């Protein structure tokens with residue numbers, strides 16, 4: 001697989017930890033050069049870039065980016081153009097938590113416009129603007145692969161997750177629209193929908209321990225998901241093994257969604 005990936009470029013939002021970090025590592029291992037963004041964790045970003053450059057001999061650069069300001073994707077991609085000569089893969093991964101999701105993360109009767117709008121901005125608008133910029137570059141190299149991160153909280157009930165779950169449903173629909181219109185440029189667009197994955201974002205859930213125990217119980221594989229489980233799916237979708245896969249949602253949930261017993 002490596003020869004297909006070698007020398008290509010991945011752009012991904014939120015590469016400092018959790019799922020994004022695992023994706024950055026997985027692609028670098030295949031010889032992919034990586035442009036990733038950070039928000040608060042510049043130090044972690046530097047450590048990741050240094051380690052991957054020395055370990056795999058790839059080029060890795062990191063850039064500040066706030067997913068609540070998706071219009072800044074334009075400047076971000078212009079900076080990436082200065083450092084990289086091509087863009088082949090784009091993964092919309094960064095997600096907000098804490099204060100910006102107040103009124104968006106919670107019970108239905110407590111949902112409020114600002115929190116909901118912030119999640120919409122970070123999930124759907126950021127995907128659209130980032131994918132537009134990426135697609136312009138992919139067109140120049142004859143095609144590419146775009147992925148939005150999603151979650152199974154859009155098809156199964158997760159307490160307090162209405163704001164996120166509905167926006168993940170929306171971004172999956174947006175992925176299908178993008179796929180139809182970008183196909184003629186040989187750009188494939190898909191979503192990867194994860195079941196509960198053991199990251200800081202999940203640990204921020206008020207009922208984290210309960211979610212973890214329940215996931216382990218529901219999964220026929222008897223464990224919660226790890227960031228690497230999602231990274232493998234993304235690598236597949238960006239590979240030429242997935243050359244006729246577009247407008248899909250690939251569910252990576254350890255069998256938890258189907259198993260309600």
Ligand SMILES: NC(=O)c1ccc[n+]([C@@H]2O[C@H](COP(=O)([O-])OP(=O)(O)OC[C@H]3O[C@@H](n4cnc5c(N)ncnc54)[C@H](OP(=O)(O)O)[C@@H]3O)[C@@H](O)[C@H]2O)c1
Nearest residue numbers: 014016018019039040041066067094095151194197199201
């Ligand atoms: N964990 C799960 O159970 C799960 C399941 C399915 C899908 N997902 C999805 O997978 C994606 C990644 O989730 P994760 O669990 O890996 O999260 P995570 O470990 O909390 O990482 C979040 C990433 O987003 C960045 N970020 C945070 N606030 C940001 C902002 N305002 N602007 C730009 N970047 C920001 C962080 O950067 P800094 O560290 O620099 O602040 C970090 O790199 C999300 O789209 C999430 O919805 C997660």
